[in-house]
Amino acid sequence: MPKATQRRPAGGEFSLIAGLAKELAQVSSRAVQLGIGDDAAVLRVGKERLVVTVDDQVEGVHFDLRWLSAADVGYRSLQAAASDLAAMGAEPLAAVASLRAPRGFPEARLRELARGQAIAARELGCPVVGGNVARDLHLSVTTTVLGRVQRPLLRRGARPGDELWVLGELGLARAGLLLHQQGPKLPRRLAAVARRARAAWARPRALLREGLALRGRARAALDVSDGLAGDVRHLAAASGVKVVIEATRLAALVTEDLAELGDLLGEPGVALALNGGEDYALLAAGPRARRPADAQVVGRVERGRGAELELETKRRLALGSGFDHFRG
Amino acid sequence: MPKATQRRPAGGEFSLIAGLAKELAQVSSRAVQLGIGDDAAVLRVGKERLVVTVDDQVEGVHFDLRWLSAADVGYRSLQAAASDLAAMGAEPLAAVASLRAPRGFPEARLRELARGQAIAARELGCPVVGGNVARDLHLSVTTTVLGRVQRPLLRRGARPGDELWVLGELGLARAGLLLHQQGPKLPRRLAAVARRARAAWARPRALLREGLALRGRARAALDVSDGLAGDVRHLAAASGVKVVIEATRLAALVTEDLAELGDLLGEPGVALALNGGEDYALLAAGPRARRPADAQVVGRVERGRGAELELETKRRLALGSGFDHFRG
Numbered sequence: 201m202p203k204a205t206q207r208r209p210a211g212g213e214f215s216l217i218a219g220l221a222k223e224l225a226q227v228s229s230r231a232v233q234l235g236i237g238d239d240a241a242v243l244r245v246g247k248e249r250l251v252v253t254v255d256d257q258v259e260g261v262h263f264d265l266r267w268l269s270a271a272d273v274g275y276r277s278l279q280a281a282a283s284d285l286a287a288m289g290a291e292p293l294a295a296v297a298s299l300r301a302p303r304g305f306p307e308a309r310l311r312e313l314a315r316g317q318a319i320a321a322r323e324l325g326c327p328v329v330g331g332n333v334a335r336d337l338h339l340s341v342t343t344t345v346l347g348r349v350q351r352p353l354l355r356r357g358a359r360p361g362d363e364l365w366v367l368g369e370l371g372l373a374r375a376g377l378l379l380h381q382q383g384p385k386l387p388r389r390l391a392a393v394a395r396r397a398r399a400a401w402a403r404p405r406a407l408l409r410e411g412l413a414l415r416g417r418a419r420a421a422l423d424v425s426d427g428l429a430g431d432v433r434h435l436a437a438a439s440g441v442k443v444v445i446e447a448t449r450l451a452a453l454v455t456e457d458l459a460e461l462g463d464l465l466g467e468p469g470v471a472l473a474l475n476g477g478e479d480y481a482l483l484a485a486g487p488r489a490r491r492p493a494d495a496q497v498v499g500r501v502e503r504g505r506g507a508e509l510e511l512e513t514k515r516r517l518a519l520g521s522g523f524d525h526f527r528g
Numbered sequence: 529m530p531k532a533t534q535r536r537p538a539g540g541e542f543s544l545i546a547g548l549a550k551e552l553a554q555v556s557s558r559a560v561q562l563g564i565g566d567d568a569a570v571l572r573v574g575k576e577r578l579v580v581t582v583d584d585q586v587e588g589v590h591f592d593l594r595w596l597s598a599a600d601v602g603y604r605s606l607q608a609a610a611s612d613l614a615a616m617g618a619e620p621l622a623a624v625a626s627l628r629a630p631r632g633f634p635e636a637r638l639r640e641l642a643r644g645q646a647i648a649a650r651e652l653g654c655p656v657v658g659g660n661v662a663r664d665l666h667l668s669v670t671t672t673v674l675g676r677v678q679r680p681l682l683r684r685g686a687r688p689g690d691e692l693w694v695l696g697e698l699g700l701a702r703a704g705l706l707l708h709q710q711g712p713k714l715p716r717r718l719a720a721v722a723r724r725a726r727a728a729w730a731r732p733r734a735l736l737r738e739g740l741a742l743r744g745r746a747r748a749a750l751d752v753s754d755g756l757a758g759d760v761r762h763l764a765a766a767s768g769v770k771v772v773i774e775a776t777r778l779a780a781l782v783t784e785d786l787a788e789l790g791d792l793l794g795e796p797g798v799a800l801a802l803n804g805g806e807d808y809a810l811l812a813a814g815p816r817a818r819r820p821a822d823a824q825v826v827g828r829v830e831r832g833r834g835a836e837l838e839l840e841t842k843r844r845l846a847l848g849s850g851f852d853h854f855r856g
Contacts, residue, residue: 215635216635216638216661217661219635219638219639219642220627220638220639220642220659220661223639223642223643223645223646224642224645224646224649224655224656224659226646226650227646227649227650227655227656228655229621229622229653229655231621231622232622232655232657234657235655235657235658236656236657236658236659240658241622241624241657241658243621243622243657243674245573245576245578245621245676246574246575246576247574247575248573248574248576250573250578250674252622252624252657252658252672252674253624253658254624254625254626254658254659254660254670254672255626255660256626256628256660256662256670258628258662258663258664260665261662261663261664262662293557293559293571293573294557294559294560294569294571294580296569296580296581296582296672297582298582298583298584298626298670299548300584300586300668307543307544307547310544310547310548311547311548311551314547314548314551314552315551317551317552318551318552318554318555321552321555322554322555325557327552327555327556327557327560327563328552328555328564329560329562329563329564329569329571329580330563330564330568330569330580330581330582331548331552331564331582332582332583332584332670333544333545333548334584334586334589334590335586335589336586336589336668337588337665337666338665340628340664342582342584342626342660342670344580344582344624344672346571346578346580346674348573
C-alpha cells in the first residue's frame, strides 16, 4: 500500500505510486514501524501493534451498478479493505468509510449500501465506527480498516526452497465479472458454477481465519487483489527471490466446471486463475513442513529475481507484462 | 462523524447521515468506546485510546483547481482531516490517504499534491503511512487520520452557565473562497487582508495545540467545519442545551479590514463569521474560570434547546435554516 486498484495495475501506475511514496516517506515518526509499500502500514502504539489500510470502490472503475446491488457494493467494500489485514495475519478492530454519491441518488439505496456494510462488519467482527458523506459524480466507497497484530506477515521474507501457497479460490470472481460483461447463454450444466462465480464477484470474503492460520507458518504473504500474475511479482520483488508458479498445479486448482466456463468466456482456467484478483485469495510462501492444512501448493521459491510460469513441458514463461493480454 | 462536508450541510443530508448511522450502529464491539456521531470515533486498544476520523476533498465540491495548486489540495486535505482530532484534544499518530485522479492527470501534479501532504504531515507530526491510488472522473483525496487521546473532548458535556469559546479565526477562509468565486477589483488598502483570506482558504491549519490546551478546561468542543451557525447547533443538540451567540462579541472578532472586505463581497462581517467553516476554528464550551488564554468568548450556554443569535438590541434570532440565505 499504496497499491494500484484492480483496474490500474499497469507499469505506469506503479511508477506513479513509487513517486508518491517517495514524497510521503520524507516524513516519518517513532510510531511508524512499517510505512508505505506493503499490504498495510504498521504502527506502534504503546505496547500494541496497529495495522491500517485503505481501499477504494469506485463506480465505473471497480463495479457497475447494473451488476451489483447497493448492498453488494457496501458488503464488498468492507471485505476488500479487510483483505489486506488478512494478508498480514491481523485481526480487524474497526473501520471508517467515506461514501460519495451523485445528487439525487436515492437515500433508500444508500441505506441499503450501509446495510451491506453492516452485514460484512458483523461477519468480520469489524464495526464501521465513523465516516463521511459527500456529493460526487458517481457512487464510491473509500474504506479504511484498522486492525491489531502481534508480528505482521509481510511481503518480504520468502526464501529459496519455500513452497508457494494459495488459500482460497482463484479465478471464480473473475469468471463472475466476465459473465456480467459478456452475458453469454450458458448450458444448464454450468448454471451452478455461474451462480457461484457471480456470488464470488459480488460478495467476496476477506480470509481472516486463513490469514491468522499463516502466523508462525508462512514467511511472507499478500492478498491477491490485482491478479495472481501481478501479485506474485510483488512477493518476489519484496523478498528478493524468484517465484515459480507451476501451471499443472494451478490448473488443478480450477474445478472442471469453472474451466469449462472459462473456455466459454474466452479465458481458459489457468488464465482465469492468473488474472483473477477479486477473490481476495491469500498468497504465501513458507517451508513445506509448516504448510497449513488448507493451503494449496501452486509453486515454489528459487534463487533469482522475478516470477515465472512453468508449463507442463518445463518451459518457463516470465510473468510480466506479457500476461496482460489475458485481461478483458 | 459521519458529518456533512462543507457543501452538504442542508437538513436532508443530516437525515441521510442519521439513517446510515442507524444501519451501521447495529454492529459494535468491546473496542468501540465512541462510534458514529462525534468529530471522531474513539477505540480502546489495550490501555490506549485511539481516535479515528475521515475527511474528503473532492474537486468541484470542496475545491476548484483554478484556485488551488495541487500542493494546496494535498496540504489542506491532511489539515482538514486532522482538525477533527484537534477538536477532541487528541494528538495525531499517522494518516492514510486515497488519491483519485482522472486518466491523463499529469503525474508531476500528483507528486506536487503529495509534497503538499508531506508539508502538512511534518507540521502536524502526522506521517502519511499508506494509501491507495485509483482512477476517477476528477481529482479527490480521502484522508483518514489516527490519533491518541487520554480523555476525548466530545460535543456533549456543555452545561448551562458555561461560556462559549472560539479558538482561531472565523470568516477569513470564507472571504478567501468568495474572493476566488467573485474575483472583484479591490482597493489597495484591502490587499493585505485579501492575501490573508486567500491563504486561510488554501492552507488552513488544524489547531492541534489549541485543542490540547482545552483538555481539563472545556466541557465540550468541536471544530467549525460546516460553518459556525450550523456547528453551534450540533454542540447544543449533543449537549442538550441552548447555545446563544452574542452578535456584538462575534462582530468584535472580525477585524475591521475583514469586515470591509466582507461588505465588498456582499457578506457582512458577522455573516462571514457565521457561515465560514473552512478556517477550522475550534468551538468549545466551559466554565469562565477555566477559559484558556487564547479563547475568545462569543456567547454562552443556557437551559433549553437549539441555538440563537442575540443581537445588540437583545432581540434573538434562531440559528437554523433561516441563516442559509447567507450562503453563497
